[in-house]
Amino acid sequence: MRKRGQINIVLKKQRSGAEERQSTPVPLTDEAHAPFRQVEKALSALVGLDEMKTFMKEVYAWLYLNKKRQESGLITGKQTLHMVFKGNPGTGKTTVARIAADMLREMGVLEKGHLIEAERADLVGEYIGHTAQKTRDLIKKSLGGILFIDEAYSLARGGEKDFGKEAIDTLVKAMEDQQHEFVLILAGYPNEMDRFLSLNPGLPSRFPLKVSFPDYTVKELSTIAVNMLENWQYRLHDLAEDQLERILYAEKGRDEAHFSNGRFIRNLLERAIRHQAVRLLESGDYGKEALQIIRADDLIKSYEKHPFSS
Structure with missing residues (x-):
């Protein structure tokens, strides 16, 4: 008969072995993971961006495992993919957005996987009602893909009476009504983006995916x-x-x-x-x-x- 201390030692070793087996990386060589291998290849060509590379793997794993849970009849979380990219110019934000669009298309999350790049002038009109229409037209072009708005904080620069607020309200409505038909990525300088998101209490919760693009060394x-x-x-x-x-x-x-x-x-x-x-x-x-x-x-x-x- 083993003494109590001996049993504890055996159990600890068994648990340690299980943990070791679980932590062993499994190569993503299965054909089902072809979309991620393409993403890895595209990202490996980029210098730095370690945080973003980890982030993209997390997004892929989350989407893939949700599919597996669905196939097993398990509850799956609501997949809201709207993102905020915070970083100075030239840090790879637009390039990564294109890679994300390709991955989401290959996974069947987005139908087309195209990228529409926009800035304030593309959304904000010159008179009441014009902005909402311009923004809706841009969203329509983005359906099935990603709408990437650079320097998004500029939409809030003019205050309450500025037409930029109308663009924000139209975007927020589309994010709810058509949340699975397109992905919205807002990008810009880190401090300005933080201030922009704080101006509208409803905005931060609508962007569950936030990632920083640090300056290159x-x-x-x-x-x-x-x-x-x-x-x-x-x-x-x-x-x-x-x-x-x-x-x-x-x-x-x-x-x-x-x-x-x-x-x-x-x-x-x-x-x-x-x-x-x-x-x-x-x-x-x-x-x-x-x-x-x-x-x-x-x-x-x-x-x-x-x-x-x-």
Whole structure:
């Protein structure tokens, strides 16, 4: 006969073994998980965004397991997929929205899976009743897909008498009446989005999915630049790599709260390529190597003449 202490030890080991078995990752190789594998592939091409990658897996798992619960005759939770994306410009919000649209289409949650991008001017009209109609028309175009409204907080900037309030009211009604026919994503600067949601007590509860897009680090931005140039069949000279880092530290320190991340990188590189073109034209060097190399001077000229942050 085992002593009581021995029994406890055995039970603990059994529980530990069960927990170990449950925590072992199961590869999502089944054909049923093809939509998620596509999402993983698309997200893996993006630099950083670890929180968003985890979030997308959670959304997929939640939707998939709800289907399984339904098939087993179990109660399933109400699947409201309206989202808030909080982050500075150039942090990947629109790109991730497109990936989400593709995933929801492949899972049968959205019929079309297209993305409609909008801003205040696309929703707000010039007279009473015009705004509601413009907003309804935009929602109609979005049915079966995602309506992505950037700088959504601008809808509340004019106060009670502004037509933006009419757009918000129309959106809220559509979220209730047609909640399974489209997904609404509101995006914008973190602080402004928090203030916007606090202005209407009914808004926060209608957006159960909220995720932050942090600014990229200098190292991540450098990787984005290298990848971008590689896609364009250019590359940085060794000295240009060091110069790029110095520029990024300077620009982030200049106004980090409104730093435009990936957008800044694209603008900088596009201007650097134009400076490279002038340099090669004047030197007459059209060799294959020269045509691909971006030098430190190209970056310096691009940044010093146009110290853009947006």
